[in-house]
Amino acid sequence: MNGLSANVVFEAGFFSSSPVHVALVAGGMVAVMSGVVGVFTVVRGQSFAGHAFSDMDTTGGSAAFLLGVGTLWGFLAVAVAAAGAMELLGVERRRGRDVATGVVLGAALGVAALLLFWDTTVSSTTGATTTILFGSLFTISGATVPATVAFSLAILAAASVSYRPLLFSSLSAEMARVRGVPVRLVGAGFLLMLALAVALSAITVGAILSTALLIGPAATALRLTRRPAAAMGAAAGIGLLGVWSGILVAYDSAQWPGHHGWPASFCVVAVIFVLYLVADLQGWTRAKRTATGQDRMARGG
Amino acid sequence: MTFRPKLLRSLTVGGATFGTAVTLAACSAATSAAPPGKVVAVGAENEYANVISQIGGPYVQVTAIESNPNTDPHTFEASPKVAQVVSAAQLVVQNGVGYDTYMNTIESGSPNPKRKVIDVQDLLGLPEDTANPHLWYDPTTMPAVARAVAADLSKLQPAHAAYFQASATTFVKSLDPWLADIAKVKDTFPGAPVATTEPVGDYMLQAAGTDDLTPWSFSADVMNGVDTTPQDNSFQESLFNQHKVKVFVYNQQVTNSITRLLLSLAHEDHIPVVGVYETMPVPGYDYQSWMEAETTALYQALASGRSTEKL
Numbered sequence: 001m002n003g004l005s006a007n008v009v010f011e012a013g014f015f016s017s018s019p020v021h022v023a024l025v026a027g028g029m030v031a032v033m034s035g036v037v038g039v040f041t042v043v044r045g046q047s048f049a050g051h052a053f054s055d056m057d058t059t060g061g062s063a064a065f066l067l068g069v070g071t072l073w074g075f076l077a078v079a080v081a082a083a084g085a086m087e088l089l090g091v092e093r094r095r096g097r098d099v100a101t102g103v104v105l106g107a108a109l110g111v112a113a114l115l116l117f118w119d120t121t122v123s124s125t126t127g128a129t130t131t132i133l134f135g136s137l138f139t140i141s142g143a144t145v146p147a148t149v150a151f152s153l154a155i156l157a158a159a160s161v162s163y164r165p166l167l168f169s170s171l172s173a174e175m176a177r178v179r180g181v182p183v184r185l186v187g188a189g190f191l192l193m194l195a196l197a198v199a200l201s202a203i204t205v206g207a208i209l210s211t212a213l214l215i216g217p218a219a220t221a222l223r224l225t226r227r228p229a230a231a232m233g234a235a236a237g238i239g240l241l242g243v244w245s246g247i248l249v250a251y252d253s254a255q256w257p258g259h260h261g262w263p264a265s266f267c268v269v270a271v272i273f274v275l276y277l278v279a280d281l282q283g284w285t286r287a288k289r290t291a292t293g294q295d296r297m298a299r300g301g
Numbered sequence: 302m303t304f305r306p307k308l309l310r311s312l313t314v315g316g317a318t319f320g321t322a323v324t325l326a327a328c329s330a331a332t333s334a335a336p337p338g339k340v341v342a343v344g345a346e347n348e349y350a351n352v353i354s355q356i357g358g359p360y361v362q363v364t365a366i367e368s369n370p371n372t373d374p375h376t377f378e379a380s381p382k383v384a385q386v387v388s389a390a391q392l393v394v395q396n397g398v399g400y401d402t403y404m405n406t407i408e409s410g411s412p413n414p415k416r417k418v419i420d421v422q423d424l425l426g427l428p429e430d431t432a433n434p435h436l437w438y439d440p441t442t443m444p445a446v447a448r449a450v451a452a453d454l455s456k457l458q459p460a461h462a463a464y465f466q467a468s469a470t471t472f473v474k475s476l477d478p479w480l481a482d483i484a485k486v487k488d489t490f491p492g493a494p495v496a497t498t499e500p501v502g503d504y505m506l507q508a509a510g511t512d513d514l515t516p517w518s519f520s521a522d523v524m525n526g527v528d529t530t531p532q533d534n535s536f537q538e539s540l541f542n543q544h545k546v547k548v549f550v551y552n553q554q555v556t557n558s559i560t561r562l563l564l565s566l567a568h569e570d571h572i573p574v575v576g577v578y579e580t581m582p583v584p585g586y587d588y589q590s591w592m593e594a595e596t597t598a599l600y601q602a603l604a605s606g607r608s609t610e611k612l
Contacts, residue, residue: 019531120376126555127526138531139558254530261530
């Protein structure tokens, strides 16, 4: 009975498949890290910066393909460069510069289009576009796996070391400044952390979808709890659930009739989105219930 | 700009010659008017262009559209210059089976009732749902193409009909050593187990009686540029880890991270590798010598475990 139900949920060979092992480890590690960084990102209101990095990463990944180096290195190089540029130009702080930012991001994607064209016309890089934009979770290989795990752990370590000043300056920059927190330095450090998180997430679900993994679980968690530490734990859990069940669905879908294998990134993002909707709906009904309760009390009083 | 667009390369391709004093006169001047007495011809892939030049000899001027061995023809994008070359052609040979659909688009965009188009799929009477488009690896394909080219050239230049017919006969006969090589593999190593990355060489492997253990879904996914399933990846890895195959037939023009991973796995497990191509590797080969080199490489891999990763 147990064996039967296990076979229904987990198609044959799921636990012995080495591509699945790699995907579970690398994807899971990135999901946990993205959950933590994601909560800071949402609290600081920097979701758009995260999206900007994902656009830039498309260019970096395409360039890496063209140069024949691992996509992760292209993502990371561009992430560091973009974070530095954003910090220097102060794009984040100046309001009303959204048009300039939009134009720059558009140009970056335009360069990516050129690089991807060269990828397919000067070298044999089949499927480069799909891998860069939407990720290839089951084909992560070589040095990318330990590098992904190591960078994720480093970001988690940096986040826990700078937890208090980072959270303080995220919630109220003015108060933090008064208390002697180097707000600008903390902000620059976080921008770098965010850029690297997006780059690592791009390896898992692709450059274009990477913010989904970063923002989705964090936004869902912040609907369940407002306590930052609890939200980070919940976001990490939601991200992990999304990535792992996405991997399972992608694996199982290979056995479904008429099709062979849905992209893992679709499955991951779909699960995360459904969880967000559920949390949203729950929050909405709870708010309505409270409102009706207050209403009744008001009428009764 | 240090990049040379692929088209420039394909237009300046040096023609490989074999036996006869035929040269593949392909240069950007092909877009201008035909030199007197020459038929302007186009081969969508350089293997077809090579056969045209072997049949037409001094009476044709042939251009190959796709000839860069470092790119994947499945992702080829036609440029306005390609359109110019194709619309100026009197004779066109194209593969069909969805491999070079852009040729149909260009041809219908510049209608010319006198232009003769040999669609190899139609010539061989293959259905639309033919799964493997790499027809040139099939030993029965090029004899039919050669005869069709000779017939069309004879209509365009009736004065040289005898020459074209004679070259077609010579060409078909020149395939005998290749056919003998295929028969040798089949007789010496019947049902030899092999793994592939992509279906490019499958027709040759079938003719040589090998047993291709790679799942069709895997090679089709690689060909179509989509992610292979983890199940197929594991299965392919097991073919190497458990030494279930004697040769790994590797498409050098359709590569991605999983094919490269398998290549390094084949190296680790000492499985000999044979590189195969979508377009004829140039310079140094013509169609016959290319096919012979592939079959010889397959034989050597089976006989002595020797790899021929690149031609």
